[in-house]
Amino acid sequence: MSDLPLRSQLAVALGRTAAKMSRMAGRGDGSVIGGRVGLRLDPELLTRLAKDRKLVLVSATNGKTTTTRLITSAMTPLGEVATNAFGANMPTGHVSALASAPSARYGVLECDEKYVPMVLKETGANVVALMNLSRDQMDRAAEIWLLAGKWRRALEASPTSHVIANCDDPLVTWGASTAKSVTWVAAGQHWREDSWCCPECGGPLDRQDTDEDSDWRCRQCTFARPRPDWTLRGDTITAPDGRSYSLTGLSLPGRANRSNALIALAVVAQFGVPPEQALPLLSQVTSVAGRYTTVEHEGRSIRLLLSKNPAGWLEAFDVLQPAPGPVALSVNAQGPDGRDTSWLWDVDYRILRGRPVWVTGERRIDLAARLEAAEVSFTVVDDIDQAVMAVPPGHLDVIANYTAFQTIRTRYGRVV
């Protein structure tokens, strides 16, 4: 950091001041405004801050924040690690993360899918982890086929970057396959509605239909699932050297987090951290920015699950308490959520039949219409408190999309 040009040092210092003022004003953690001020003063600040560090970029539709946290935790044996732990996943957030850890030789940066090409170009990241692509907030997000095409061009232009990619996701595989060197990780794919066609030629993909076997190949061209270096079966991981490890010690629940942990192990192995050293560090992660946290309130144990799109809801359903455990759902449609609620119709809610279900959020009527059509019984309430007080003391699972989740999280004391 001391070898930064004077202008960049000034940019970093002013960015920090802005971030601090933003925090004092109670407007979040200040990383976006801090980075914005810094980049305004020195547009090449990200490149300068990335210089001489070993960086990992983590991108996907779902699981970016959690996997970034898992990788960061597993890299602690290497020394200080800079990271954007709170999901500020665009260049402004990356600048803040790197500027606030000037002596860190390592960095793990969660990266918005659209920004992968730009951030890769500016940082020349050593490792890029690509996990899954599915439909998400279509009113503002890029179309995913287009997005994967941009990844291809960016990786082709960055031959020194090593890619860790989920070969169970055909679109991710296609997006990663122009990279010079790739570790293929069979991290699973449960949401398949966006991958019935070959990304290469548009032909039909023939797929194995079990959760345990994700083999796929195009019926018309040669595009097929690469042979995986790392695999996951149930909660057992097999490393490239053939050794197996159990994930039963993970604190984060569900198969999606087993996939995230597998990706994290493959990433840190690239830096020389072996699975036996990394696994206990993964287990130390118990919640991520409020996700999976259980808060106690009025005798209820309320577990908070964040789900932003159909693939995410599928994974949230996977970790629910067994039926008839009660569930509260909350959906908003503000900017960060996507203003279009049509994705609710891509989620199969029938799995909630037979449970007490409470429905809230700014778009609770959309949710009510959806559940009515799925023949799920439910009660509409004005806010989460009404749902919490309506269930008997005990466990309550809450699934919410982005701003609805933040509202609930704040209501119960901004838990982490």
Add this chain to the structure above:
Amino acid sequence: MSSDRIKIVWIYPDLLSTYGDQGNTIVLERRAALRGIPTETVHLRSDEPVPADGDIYLLGGGEDRPQILAAQRLRGDGGLARAVQSGAVVFAVCAGYQLLGHEFGGEEGQPVPGLGLLDIRSGRGEQRAVGEIVGDVAAELNVPRITGFENHQGVTHLGQNVRPFAKVVHGVGNGSGDGFEGAYSGRVLGTYMHGPALVRNPGLADLLLGWAVGSELQPLDNSWADRLREERLNAVLS
């Protein structure tokens, strides 16, 4: 309705199903079932032939490349055109709407031939239209004011042989300067209201079901979908 049940064919969910399009099939099944009319739904993959005996065919939205693939396969198959000739109902949304026309804009804006089942031509506009849309439906269809969400960069020009589906009250719709949204001809109807347009507009769902059944449908009790429609209209127009 050719048999004792309504046969719903959802065309190519592997290509055209970006915006909750499944909702339209669910709502048709449900509103038929509530009236005691059985339905049979076929989720037709793009490597399968289009059956000619469907009563209602649904086409959803999609990205540029899947849209082009869907148009190629449907042209090659020919089944949808035969079904239309024999009086089937077609409801098409967004990318599906565009590909029913003579041509539409591809990835680079290049013209791509469509199916020619609606006398419309679509191209790529300057700006993406994203947001809520409200429209007043052509009087002869007897459907109350519609509400939906649009997200497209298409501009659609209507020819002599189609009628505009609705007059835009809020939003963009066809974007060709005449203030119209969607188009229809006989029982083939297309719209930019994507995703579960039939969810938010029970009257429109009943129009399609009524066409398929060939007679007046009995009214249903108000549902959450009716409340959703009211809530959306209030939210957008207030």
